[in-house]
Amino acid sequence: MSQLPKNWSSIQLKNLLSFVLGGDWGKDADYQDDDFETVFCIRGTEFKNWSKEKGITSVERKVKKASAQKRALKLGDILVEISGGGPEQPVGRTVLIDEDALKHNSNYPKVCTNFIRLARPSDSIDSRYLNYYLRSFYASGEVVNYQGGSNNLRNLKFKEYETIEVPIAPQSEQKRIADKLDSVLTKVETAQVRLDKIPTILKRFRQSVLAAATSGELTKNWRESNGLEDWEHVKLKDVGKGFNYGSSTKSQSEGKIPVLRMGNLQGGKLDWEKLVFTSDEAEIEKYKLQPGDVLFNRTNSPELVGKTSIYRGEREAIFAGYLIKVQGTDKLDAEYLNIQLNSSHARDYCWAVKTDGVSQSNINAKKLQAYEFELPSIEEQIEIIRVVTELLSSADLVEKQYKAAKLRVDKMTHSILAIAFSGKLFSPISEEDRVAVTVKTQNSEPQHNQPKAIDKEPDQQTEVVSKTVNKSSNEQASEVFQLLKKNSKGMSAQALFDAQSENTFNAIDDLFSELKKLIEQEMVIQAGEGENCTFKATKK
Template sequence: MGKQLSPASREAAGQFPYLRVANVHLGRIDYADVNTMGFSSREREIYGLRPGDILLNEGQSLELVGRSAVYEGADGVYCFQNTLVRFRPSEQVLSAYAQVIFERWLATGVFAAIAKQTTSIAHLGSERFAALDFPLLPLAEQRRIVEVIDAVSAQERAIEASIAKLDMLKVSVMAELASMELGAFEGILERGPQNGIYKPASSYGSEGTPIVRIDSFRGGPSDFTRNLLRVSLSAGEVERYGLVTGDVLINRVNTPELVGKSTAVGRLVEPTVFESNMMRCRVRADRAVPTFVETWLGSSLAKTHFRMRAKSAISQASINRSDVRSCPFPRLDVPRQLNFLKRLAAVRDQQQLEEVELAKLGDLNRGIIDDLLDSGGRARARSAP
């Protein structure tokens, strides 16, 4: 482990840069925010880093304890703090191979299993770390494994870059809405906005009519065919507050950042109602497509409108019918709305395909590492002090 930071070391002569937990991320070291403290010549020999050293988070949240990265800087340019554990491989171990093992141990909870929890911080412990069984394979086998992992990782990075570009394209498509001529939301309404039904907690149970609540959707596409609470209602209440496919629900009471979140009702498998902290709008079929309305209400312009009109009370904010009616809405006819949705769907579909491929590569990567952990010998991990 590294040197402990103290008031004396902060003021001591011989200030020298050192790395700490905040600098060591998974697979990379961030040198943008490096602190200094006093190190004597002897301490610089002890705590100085060499290329190929691996630094692991010694004190972290339980799920991140053991997070590691290979130091690839110059010899002796940085030291390290005691919030990190240094692993200095012997001639029998490649740094890149050891990093593969440590990343797998982090992902599978090996580090979390040996960590000692103190309040919100878990400690890896250099002795507990050193006592772990390390899968020691011949150097040629280590190189082969690293090459395979690197090849898969390169493919993962390429797909991640593609997903990022698709994200930018999606943002660009959505940004087109901001340049369109705007009217008012009330111009596309057939009915509403209508507040939902309020029922006391005693009315909820395992039987009754499914009810959509504010935690039933995130904003955007939703599924109201399952996982809804049920409430006891009269036939008249079900008729008055019953949803139909194409209805648009707008959250009228929520935290300031979530007020106004919206969804278009899709397929329903039984009569379903909505609760009082949201409003239901029914749009005219000749003027608006419900999924386009859903998309628009999730745009930055619509969200800004609701946040500016919201009335705050402690930790909650609310909007009313007038705020919904006055919400801006693009002057686009139905064919152009459908064309916009088609273009946006093409980007989203391609992004989903890329994400599926990325998940497959992740499974392949984990499978390769699992295979290597099931083969070869076992030796003790050793970390330099």
């Protein structure tokens, strides 16, 4: 643990808990026994959307009355996940039982499942503060050192977990830190919720583009202005060719060229990750792909069978047996075929004609050949390809920006928590700043608007209320401005936030308030928008 502020201490988790007990899954809700009573049981499933739902999906169960009495959750309790997790999600997540969590089905006791441990904080520590620290510990990745079990089901070694050292601020500071984290992390979670809507919006946009492209709506005006004929109703077998199955030979983890499989077909394009290979010359000669070959997934789960992508010659490759290769002709452009087979019309056809097995569905080449659709002239196909490519490229750019933004926001919670428990969430007021700030203390009232120097006792909690807006003072006192002066090419808000981790503006809202003030004073200018937005110090 890094060095803590002078008035902080470090205490093992077990010494901060007054009560620890495992959960009880009990019996089914319709179980009849006078010694049992109805409870609502919180599972690990509820943890994922806890900040929004607060356990509203908890399950009705029956447990012994004595067990319910011992395990009934109370305000301020912390639930620790002790079993579950997996390769991408370590065990050890925590949630706090607050008033909102207790409101759901309030006529019945709340308990946790036996995959969760009830940990009740003692009166010596603020329960929100402790839960935030446990979240910070989990986000740091250190929790993996306290887990065991298999790769798919992991267990928290709770006795060892209880020995972790918790940084302890004075109690008044604990509440202040918890209040600030409540405020700041709510904003971060709001940003996460908004970002999480973007994939659905992009999916609908892409589907709408393909639907308009294959129905004629997308190029209606272009078609009329060019005097082209209406579309022709065709079967794929009459305008396409090939319909070949791929290689059934077992692939290898290494080899001369990749073998494309159904997992490599993603959203009309090829994903070149997670490849297998072959070095068999006969196989390569027989199944080698040519630019423009369209690959149709003939065997997959019911919802994925029929997905299609086009090979554009990115690198040498052959294709596996669960795929069908279709090629264009002088009447059917291969790029347009790829658009057509990814449309909702094609998806509906696949759903209707698939043959369902135990866990997979199949669409053979004969059924693919029988697919019927409306075919525009080759000239209009080329125009459709052009417009669709532009629109989907825009969607791809938005998706790239979304992924970058989500990565930053996801990291932000850990960064903020780490700052909080290093004692740097609230920076102390320097001697140089004393004459430029108005401070409020626990037992004082502001007297005038004029800034005044106030003596500060070592144990008093102080908070900056306002700084003088004199430009020369800002140039000296603003760490943000000094950083921008040193970086003539400008800095993003994320870069500024990272650079300020040990200085005055650690909180997100403080950083943006400072930037806004500097822009209003024409000391800083904003360049660009969105992901590419940077801030630069003016040359005045």
